[in-house]
Amino acid sequence: MNIFIIGVGLIGGSFALDVKDTYSDVKVFGIDNNPEHLSTALALGVIDEKADWNDLGKADIVYAAIPVNVLCNVLPEILDKVNDEAVVIDGGSTKMLICEAVKEHPKRRNFLAAHPIAGTEFSGPEAAIKGLYANKTNIICEVEKTAFKLQERALKIFSDIGMRIRYMDPYSHDKHIAYTSHLSHISSFMLGKTVIEKEANERDIFDMAGSGFESTVRLAKSSPAMWTPIFQQNKQNVLETLEEYIENLQEFRDLMLKDDFEAIYNVMQNTNKIKEILKGITVKN
Amino acid sequence: MNIFIIGVGLIGGSFALDVKDTYSDVKVFGIDNNPEHLSTALALGVIDEKADWNDLGKADIVYAAIPVNVLCNVLPEILDKVNDEAVVIDGGSTKMLICEAVKEHPKRRNFLAAHPIAGTEFSGPEAAIKGLYANKTNIICEVEKTAFKLQERALKIFSDIGMRIRYMDPYSHDKHIAYTSHLSHISSFMLGKTVIEKEANERDIFDMAGSGFESTVRLAKSSPAMWTPIFQQNKQNVLETLEEYIENLQEFRDLMLKDDFEAIYNVMQNTNKIKEILKGITVKN
Structure with missing residues (x-):
């Protein structure tokens, strides 16, 4: 063959x-x-x-x-x-x-x-x-x-x-994959950008980065040559997920500004159910 | 002892x-x-x-x-x-x-x-x-x-x-740890929230989630009882990092809206240097 x-x-x-x-x-x-x-x-x-x-x-x-x-x-x-x-x-x-x-x-x-x-x-x-x-x-x-x-x-x-x-x-694929893959890449790239910009002159502080940071920023190592055309081809779906993600982050910020830490606790607790959802996913890499 | x-x-x-x-x-x-x-x-x-x-x-x-x-x-x-x-x-x-x-x-x-x-x-x-x-x-x-x-x-x-x-x-610790740890937790929790909200009625689509999503959303499993007081105690530093993160995401969105995929390529390529930065971190978990 x-x-x-x-x-x-x-x-x-x-x-x-x-x-x-x-x-x-x-x-x-x-x-x-x-x-x-x-x-x-x-x-x-x-x-x-x-x-x-x-x-x-x-x-x-x-x-x-x-x-x-x-x-x-x-x-x-x-x-x-x-x-x-x-x-x-x-x-x-x-x-x-x-x-x-x-x-x-x-x-x-x-x-x-x-x-x-x-x-x-x-x-x-x-x-x-x-x-x-x-x-x-x-x-x-x-x-x-x-x-x-x-x-x-x-x-x-x-x-x-x-x-x-x-x-x-194909329509459903592109719509859903924006949430379960494409958005993760943007969140990771922008997390990497935020930290690099802020800490550019203080390399030592990366001693303070642990497995949590490494895990969330891992996808920021991905190939721009592969990912730019993905974002371009799936523009509308990606924009929709990105907008929702930004809104959720803004809501979290606003709760912090209002010192509403009870609401913050509840938001995190509700999101903990991702545990159950992820149980079905086999992760080898 | x-x-x-x-x-x-x-x-x-x-x-x-x-x-x-x-x-x-x-x-x-x-x-x-x-x-x-x-x-x-x-x-x-x-x-x-x-x-x-x-x-x-x-x-x-x-x-x-x-x-x-x-x-x-x-x-x-x-x-x-x-x-x-x-x-x-x-x-x-x-x-x-x-x-x-x-x-x-x-x-x-x-x-x-x-x-x-x-x-x-x-x-x-x-x-x-x-x-x-x-x-x-x-x-x-x-x-x-x-x-x-x-x-x-x-x-x-x-x-x-x-x-x-x-x-x-302690001052430097709290300032830097907001970037290298606390922000990762928020980005992950809000990613989990965004996907759960959108896909609540379509559990099957989590078949589409791979190791990339799992990695970026992992910290959303963390304990709200531990993390709520951390965000509360480090409020000012966390708010600063969160604001910068939101701005970077908005910039990314705006570049997509303008179809400026050359700039998007460059942003991702610049962020790829996180590879070098992370090389020094030992990750076991």
Whole structure:
């Protein structure tokens, strides 16, 4: 089985490692517009062979894990190049514009829109790790638009590397993911910015930062090249969540200004129920 | 050596476990106004014996890990009760009002003001874990006001359980800790609130939450009983950080509204330097 990874970074590279670990009969080809990343991926054993767009005809599976704006541009071209039996899967964090980009493509049935809820704050081929996908959820959009045999092939791989599958329409995906992922990134980036600005001249005080700060600011290490187009593509949903988040922070501030610490206690206690909600989430990274 | 833990929860209980693991000649007594917590701590082996305030005279070391408002009220009373050779250490997340509370106490030299930068989002004696303090920083305030022999005894214990020591005045402590700890808790609580409110009727979407959301929202599981008085005692500093955080979020929103994604890219790239800053932090929890 020939698997082509387009974008040999954290997401694409980890997929390659899991697939190689699961099957003995796969050959993993890498395509990346950064030649250094491609060489690193080869040296690290993330891929078996470098390849380019003209080799896509021999792919059984293509896994494209590149910024979502680039995905929209190149997915039609990828579909043009693959053979009729190949399945092209994306790993983008938005789904509406991506599905839109291939809607009318004659090979639409060769495409499966997916969003693996898996990742770390690191990027590039060195960030690829085995087991990233195990026990994680893969959101599949518009599954009915993919040829049945190709759905089956893709879903078997996801299942074999340990993923749960959830089906969702692109509109709902983008709306909800703004809350459960995109907003977290903004809250983390702005927390990092606030602290860096204030404490720029007092590096020692980072001795005072513990695991709590590290945890809330972790996502501020994420790649701007991946995240800028995500915020751009999901602008309306992200703005809505951000507005609500700002309002909640302002309310908290106002309660403090009024010395209404009983209300603050209650707000925090109500929010403690996130414990129960999170119990269902498997966190490995 | 008789060690009295006042408040046998996460912070006090973990200290007990580390001390018992490090020394063979200690006996750990527990005091807690919640009798269930005390029984649980005994059953779990966190403490060796239940005790009450009238037993404090036989303490060599008292470690008080209770809400900071309670600390301010009871520290003078604890100092009244201990013998002249005992050292009383607190673990509070604020330092100005605590130091103020015992400033004029005749046994001020028996008190050491400390803030271990260690913790998890859990609370109660079941949350106590061995090794919580290893490789963590302990901030000591007004060390010069503690009797030298008692400083030495306390610092040897901190060092033996694996802590780094940093000295700081209470004013600077409270100012900086607002950025590196207190603000993280608010950002996390309000993130949890925003998502819970929006997604209250769609529990399924928490399948879409991954490790990123879990990480940023983790602190929203923290104890309101511990955190409300912290925000109250450090009100001015916390308000200042919160205001700056809100401004940064508003700026981010405005850049999105203007479609200035180049600026958004740059803001995130600048904030990526948090990577370097965090490298020095040891994170175990």
